[in-house]
Amino acid sequence: MKIKKFTAPTEQEAIEKVKAELGPDALIINIKRIQPGGLFAFFRKPSVEVMAAYDDKSASGAAATVMTVEETTTKENVIAQSQHLEPDLVQKFESSKKDVQIAQQEEKIQMLQDMLLATSDMLSKAQSNLTVSKHVESAESRIYQNNLLQIFYNTLIENQVNEDFARETLDELDKKELVEKLDINFVVKIVYNKIVETIGAPSALKPTRSKGNPQIFAFVGPTGVGKTTTIAKLTADLSLHKNLDVGLITADTYRIAAIEQLKTYGDILGIDVAVAYKPEELVEHIRAKKDHCDIILIDTAGRSHKDDNNLRELKEFINSHELIEKFLVLSLTTKFDDMMDIVDKYSRICDFRIIFTKLDETNKIGNIANLSHKTGKKLSYITFGQNVPDDIKTIAPNEVAMRLLGLGDEDGPGK
Numbered sequence: 001m002k003i004k005k006f007t008a009p010t011e012q013e014a015i016e017k018v019k020a021e022l023g024p025d026a027l028i029i030n031i032k033r034i035q036p037g038g039l040f041a042f043f044r045k046p047s048v049e050v051m052a053a054y055d056d057k058s059a060s061g062a063a064a065t066v067m068t069v070e071e072t073t074t075k076e077n078v079i080a081q082s083q084h085l086e087p088d089l090v091q092k093f094e095s096s097k098k099d100v101q102i103a104q105q106e107e108k109i110q111m112l113q114d115m116l117l118a119t120s121d122m123l124s125k126a127q128s129n130l131t132v133s134k135h136v137e138s139a140e141s142r143i144y145q146n147n148l149l150q151i152f153y154n155t156l157i158e159n160q161v162n163e164d165f166a167r168e169t170l171d172e173l174d175k176k177e178l179v180e181k182l183d184i185n186f187v188v189k190i191v192y193n194k195i196v197e198t199i200g201a202p203s204a205l206k207p208t209r210s211k212g213n214p215q216i217f218a219f220v221g222p223t224g225v226g227k228t229t230t231i232a233k234l235t236a237d238l239s240l241h242k243n244l245d246v247g248l249i250t251a252d253t254y255r256i257a258a259i260e261q262l263k264t265y266g267d268i269l270g271i272d273v274a275v276a277y278k279p280e281e282l283v284e285h286i287r288a289k290k291d292h293c294d295i296i297l298i299d300t301a302g303r304s305h306k307d308d309n310n311l312r313e314l315k316e317f318i319n320s321h322e323l324i325e326k327f328l329v330l331s332l333t334t335k336f337d338d339m340m341d342i343v344d345k346y347s348r349i350c351d352f353r354i355i356f357t358k359l360d361e362t363n364k365i366g367n368i369a370n371l372s373h374k375t376g377k378k379l380s381y382i383t384f385g386q387n388v389p390d391d392i393k394t395i396a397p398n399e400v401a402m403r404l405l406g407l408g409d410e411d412g413p414g415k
Contacts, residue, residue, distance in 0.1 A: 006050045007034070011396075014050040026052045031398055143167070144174055148182050152191060152405070159404045160366030162336070165373045169194045192401045195369050199397035203353050203378035205234065207244055207295040214247065216286060216296045218318045220350070221329035222342060223302030226357040226383060228258060230329055231297050232265040234381075236389030238295060239269050247293035248273045249285045251317050252301040262299055265388065279320035286321055298324070305345035315349040326352040327380065333358050336367050343375055353377065356395070359384035368400050 008014035018026050032049045144150045149170050156166040169191055207215050219227045238244045248266050252258040266273040276282035303310040328346050354377050385391030
């Protein structure tokens with residue numbers, strides 16, 4: 001197995017490069033967003049780097065076929081020409097041919113060594129991250145008799161993947177006809193694909209120039225999860241990078257600093273922020289902004305999912321206009337049981353997509369897969385710091401899968 005990197009402006013273009021050069025059987029190992037550097041980095045677009053692993057047998061086989069034809073042709077030419085050459089010239093030619101053959105053999109050996117090293121590095125990283133020794137316990141505590149399955153199970157649990165999801169993923173492999181054939185690459189592919197399929201394609205904003213009929217999004221969620229900062233990041237991206245006219249409205253009139261915080265971001269970006277104290281005022285602000293805005297983002301007050309009165313009040317705001325779509329903002333530092341309770345309570349007042357925040361405050365991201373598995377809700381963005389607009393990405397299921405397997409980049413599962 002060999003590993004190769006591909007770079008392109010977008011993830012899709014990079015993956016197309018992988019398919020074109022390595023074929024459909026290539027395994028995507030990692031996808032990383034590369035921010036431009038230098039003095040004018042702000043004005044340059046980021047790129048995407050895709051790392052792919054592929055089996056080199058087909059390529060080496062094709063090369064061997066070509067080499068055989070070439071060698072045969074060369075031999076025939078040598079025999080034909082040797083009849084007309086002086087003996088010393090023939091000897092020199094034969095010696096030169098041997099040197100070429102030796103060089104070709106050395107190149108083949110080097111390719112094999114590179115392939116073995118790449119495979120060895122991948123397996124070493126996988127095995128070290130899968131923590132073999134400390135988790136293959138006594139027979140009573142094991143879930144799987146097969147060591148490889150047990151290692152993967154323990155790694156998923158370590159990353160706070162729920163036991164039922166881990167079992168559902170691995171039980172398919174725990175069959176007599178498969179157990180003897182299991183190897184680490186096969187298991188990685190199965191588990192990776194299961195996680196990616198469970199999370200599904202991200203459902204992020206896809207705004208277009210649509211003055212007079214703008215897209216409208218409200219951001220809801222518990223207190224302290226980072227709704228206002230998330231809105232600021234998206235506003236900066238839409239305004240600066242996509243050249244769209246953004247309207248901002250805040251209905252977060254409970255926190256003293258909330259209005260000023262959003263207005264500060266608005267002033268920096270040259271965007272006026274309207275304040276809505278009542279649902280009717282929210283409707284009026286939307287009506288006033290729709291003719292000169294492509295998209296309208298609405299901040300709301302953090303509401304405890306345990307306070308039914310607060311949730312009813314929030315429902316009046318976010319359902320006051322029929323075109324408002326909703327994002328539920330959740331912190332990755334929240335315990336899964338609490339996260340499920342929040343999703344359940346908010347599901348009673350509206351439908352929504354999910355944004356995860358505070359990736360930078362935790363090393364365990366199993367709840368991303370857990371929540372997708374349990375609720376089927378669409379995921380959109382993930383944030384990982386306070387920098388506006390940089391610390392936000394569209395969530396990348398493939399990067400989540402790699403991190404849960406102990407093979408991914410620690411920078412964040414987004415693109």
